[in-house]
Each structure stands twice: as structure tokens, then as C-alpha cells.
Amino acid sequence: MMLATRMFHSLSPGFFRPAxxxxxxxxxxxxxxxxxxxxxxxxxxxxxxxxxxxxxLANQRLHRPNSPHLSIYEPxxxxxxxxxxxxxxxxxxxxxxxxxxxxxxxxxxxxxxxxETISGLLQQVPTWIKVPxxxxxxxxxxxxxxxxxxxxxxxxxxxxxxxxxxRTGYAVLILSVLTSGYLSFVLVEYYV
Amino acid sequence: MLQTRLGFGALRQSSILFAARPxxxxxxxxxxxxxPQSIKGTVNDAAVxxxxxxxxxxxxxxxxxxxxxxxxxxxxxxxxxGTSHPLLDAALACTMITHAHLGFESCIIDYFPKRRFHRxxxxxxxxxxxxxxxxxxxxxxxxTNDIGLTEGIKKLWxx
Numbered sequence: 001m002m003l004a005t006r007m008f009h010s011l012s013p014g015f016f017r018p019a020x021x022x023x024x025x026x027x028x029x030x031x032x033x034x035x036x037x038x039x040x041x042x043x044x045x046x047x048x049x050x051x052x053x054x055x056x057l058a059n060q061r062l063h064r065p066n067s068p069h070l071s072i073y074e075p076x077x078x079x080x081x082x083x084x085x086x087x088x089x090x091x092x093x094x095x096x097x098x099x100x101x102x103x104x105x106x107x108x109x110x111x112x113x114x115x116e117t118i119s120g121l122l123q124q125v126p127t128w129i130k131v132p133x134x135x136x137x138x139x140x141x142x143x144x145x146x147x148x149x150x151x152x153x154x155x156x157x158x159x160x161x162x163x164x165x166x167r168t169g170y171a172v173l174i175l176s177v178l179t180s181g182y183l184s185f186v187l188v189e190y191y192v
Numbered sequence: 193m194l195q196t197r198l199g200f201g202a203l204r205q206s207s208i209l210f211a212a213r214p215x216x217x218x219x220x221x222x223x224x225x226x227x228p229q230s231i232k233g234t235v236n237d238a239a240v241x242x243x244x245x246x247x248x249x250x251x252x253x254x255x256x257x258x259x260x261x262x263x264x265x266x267x268x269x270x271x272x273x274g275t276s277h278p279l280l281d282a283a284l285a286c287t288m289i290t291h292a293h294l295g296f297e298s299c300i301i302d303y304f305p306k307r308r309f310h311r312x313x314x315x316x317x318x319x320x321x322x323x324x325x326x327x328x329x330x331x332x333x334x335x336t337n338d339i340g341l342t343e344g345i346k347k348l349w350x351x
Contacts, residue, residue: 054231061229090299093292097323100330114337115344122351134349145267148260155257187349 077169085147088140127188134184142183143176227309256294263287270342281340285331293324 024039048056073079103113111117122130150168153159159168242248266284269275300320304313331341338344 050234054234058229058231062226064226066226086299089292089295093295096288096292096331097327100327100334101323102330103334104326104330115339115347119348119351122348149264152257152260152264183349 077166081147081169081172085144085151088144091140092144131184131188135180138183139176139180142179143172146172146176146179227312230310232310259287259291259294263291270346274346276340276342276346278335278340281335281342284341285328285335289324289327289331292327293320296320 099113106113125133150159150172153168159165263284266280266287270280270284297317297320300313300316304316306313309316334344335341339347
């Protein structure tokens with residue numbers, strides 16, 4: 001009974017080529033001494049136009065897996081800080097873009113994103129939420145600024161050694177935490 | 193002496209948590225599926241080099257660095273000295289949006305290269321240009337009708 005099993009297609013005729021398809025060297029009459037042990041095989045080819053072969057290649061590429069990269073590379077300060085620099089940059093620029101376009105678009109929906117409205121909303125948020133939230137908001141800012149300065153230092157060809165990269169990297173981490181802490185924990189009172 | 197290599201990789205491999213993870217070759221766990229494929233030309237065509245352009249090269253790199261250096265005093269002064277002036281707001285808006293646009297362009301070139309994404313790559317570039325124009329208009333309106341970038345951030349920070 002034919003269940004849904006795949007039969008090994010070697011049972012189909014024509015899988016194993018007959019030996020006659022392999023031409024022994026002795027059957028070639030004009031064999032030179034160099035080609036004495038070379039066997040010839042008849043190969044079945046299929047004619048394809050360039051467009052057909054291109055579409056077959058495209059279909060193969062759609063099923064190909066990708067090699068792992070970020071998940072297998074040894075965690076290092078170098079590429080971690082580089083990734084964080086890019087992520088914080090995208091987040092900050094994205095926030096700027098979203099706020100500016102929202103400021104333009106909000107009146108069309110009846111809202112208004114001016115500072116009066118937002119500060120009124122923020123005054124109702126309790127302090128124990130606001131201070132950690134300010135740290136979380138200001139840290140990407142300070143990290144990106146200090147790491148950007150680190151990039152500019154590299155562009156002057158300074159600190160381009162492994163020791164220099166790690167030295168400046170730790171300095172960026174420490175400075176950004178300190179500055180962000182100052183901005184969120186010290187700048188709390190409203191100074192007129 | 194501070195250790196300069198964090199060395200988490202060896203820790204990962206020796207951890208018991210990861211010892212039981214099976215090693216598979218056939219599981220496909222791709223975060224992003226392959227893009228739509230279209231083959232241009234044949235394998236026998238010569239490699240196409242991008243045409244030389246003054247916009248793509250060292251001038252572009254210099255421009256990026258000049259904008260970044262210009263941002264340093266404009267950001268440090270309001271942040272650490274508390275200065276604020278409408279002209280400073282205008283200059284800060286221009287340099288900040290230019291810097292953001294250049295950064296986004298680098299991201300699009302990295303993640304949507306024209307070689308792989310024939311239509312989506314240029315499309316993302318145009319979407320970015322549209323958003324940049326909207327942002328410029330929005331920040332101009334904010335600086336004109338409201339109290340401005342630096343004063344606004346100060347007010348919202350201490351709200």
C-alpha cells in the first residue's frame with residue numbers, strides 16, 4: 001500500500017547509468033600516452049535561455065540561509081559601542097523627526113504639540129517616574145555626544161591603537177553615565 | 193590594570209545553559225527574509241563600477257565631519273552654559289537636521305544597498321528626503337511659533 005513515503009528514486013529505470021555510457025580509454029583509438037587513463041562520460045544537459053537560468057538562480061537565492069554574524073561574534077567593547085552609537089543616533093534623530101512632523105500634523109487632527117500642552121502633561125507625572133525616565137532619555141543623548149567626540153578624535157589620527165580604543169571607550173562610558181546622572185538627578189528644581 | 197578584553201565568548205561556550213543547545217544545520221531562523229531577487233545580466237558580464245561623482249567621495253566625508261564639528265559648540269553651550277538665543281536655535285536646527293539626515297543616509301546605504309534592493313533602496317532614500325523636508329518645516333514652525341528648541345527642552349526638562 002502506497003503510504004505517503006518517498007521512494008528512493010534509484011528504483012526508477014535510468015538512475016544507474018549502464019557501463020556502456022562510460023567510454024574506457026582503450027576504446028578510444030587515437031589515445032596518446034598522456035590520455036591513457038582518462039575516462040570519458042556522456043553527460044545529459046538541458047538547454048536553458050539566460051532568462052530561465054537567471055530566474056532559477058533567483059529562486060535558489062530565495063531559499064538560501066544566511067550565516068549568523070551578530071549572534072556568534074565574540075562580545076567586544078569595540079563593536080558593542082559602535083552598535084550603541086548607531087542605535088542611539090537613529091533613536092535621537094527619529095525622535096526629532098517624529099516630533100517635528102507631529103508638530104506639523106497634530107493640528108490637523110485637533111491636537112497641539114506645543115510646549116505649554118506637553119509641560120502641563122508632564123507636571124502631572126510623579127517625580128519618582130520622571131527622574132529615571134529623564135536618565136533613560138538623556139543617556140542616549142550624552143552617549144552619542146561623547147562617542148561622537150571619540151570618532152572625531154580618531155579622525156585626527158589619535159588613539160587609533162587597541163589600547164587607545166579601549167581607553168577612550170571606557171572614558172565615553174564613564175563620562176556619559178556621569179553627565180546623564182547630573183542632567184537627570186541634579187537639574188531637578190526649576191530655577192527662574 | 194583594567195582588563196581590555198571582556199571575554200564573554202568563552203563564558204558562553206562553557207555555560208551549562210548552552211551546552212544543551214542542539215547543533216542544527218537545517219533550521220532556518222532568519223530575522224529578515226531574503227529580498228525579492230532579480231538577476232541583471234549574465235555571469236559573463238563585466239563588473240559595473242559606479243560612475244565618479246563629486247557627491248560621493250571624500251567631499252561627502254569632509255562635509256559630514258564639518259557638520260559634526262559645527263554641532264559641538266552649538267550643543268555644548270546650551271547644555272552646559274545655559275545660553276539660549278533664537279539665532280542659536282536656528283543654527284542648531286539646521287546642523288542637527290543635516291547631521292540626522294547624513295546619519296540616516298549611512299544607515300540606508302548599509303541596510304538597503306542599491307546592489308541588492310533595486311527599487312526599495314532608492315525608495316527609502318526618497319522617503320528620507322521627504323521626512324527631512326517635513327522636519328525642517330516643522331522645526332522652523334516650532335522655533336517661530338513656540339519658544340524654540342533650547343528653551344523648549346529646558347522648560348520640558350524641568351516641568
